[in-house]
Amino acid sequence: MSGNITFTIIKPDAVSKNYTEAIFEKIEKAGFEVLKRKDVCLTKELADNFYEIHKGQPFFAGLVEFMTSGPIVVAALKKGNAVEDFRATIGKTNPLEAAEGTIRKVYGEMVSRNAIHGSDSDENAQREIRFFFTPEEVEF
Ligand code: IDP
Ligand code: MG
Numbered sequence: 001m002s003g004n005i006t007f008t009i010i011k012p013d014a015v016s017k018n019y020t021e022a023i024f025e026k027i028e029k030a031g032f033e034v035l036k037r038k039d040v041c042l043t044k045e046l047a048d049n050f051y052e053i054h055k056g057q058p059f060f061a062g063l064v065e066f067m068t069s070g071p072i073v074v075a076a077l078k079k080g081n082a083v084e085d086f087r088a089t090i091g092k093t094n095p096l097e098a099a100e101g102t103i104r105k106v107y108g109e110m111v112s113r114n115a116i117h118g119s120d121s122d123e124n125a126q127r128e129i130r131f132f133f134t135p136e137e138v139e140f
Pocket of ligand 1: 111
């Protein structure tokens with residue numbers, strides 16, 4: 001059975017363009033409750049770790065550089081069928097291929113600057129929430 005929690009990051013491109021609040025409005029309009037959010041600056045070490053599954057990909061170094069280029073906002077979200085529904089809300093990885101009205105279509109520029117992250121499984125949602133929040137911060 002699929003869970004009701006997922007995790008998101010508003011990436012540096014969207015934060016620097018002041019899209020954060022508009023994106024959270026869209027997230028809430030799509031039926032997600034924002035359980036917890038905070039502003040974070042990633043170090044290279046943290047970004048390396050967060051994206052370790054992509055180590056070895058040609059875009060890895062650029063991804064880490066981008067994710068450490070400015071502040072991000074991380075959040076835990078709640079909704080039935082959270083992971084799948086949130087991936088549908090944000091749209092395809094490449095904003096140019098994302099469906100009309102999705103967050104990446106509206107706020108992303110290109111695959112390497114796609115405005116937002118969404119967990120791809122319940123297991124990764126839990127890992128990613130634990131990565132950014134202390135157990136006390138996520139007592140929900
Ligand atoms: P996802 O974010 O839609 O789950 P992943 O394949 O997990 O996509 O890739 C993680 C992130 O790495 C993407 O959101 C994007 O920022 C970046 N990325 C993925 N593929 C490419 C690429 O081909 N070129 C540049 N950046 C990429
Ligand atoms: Mg992914």
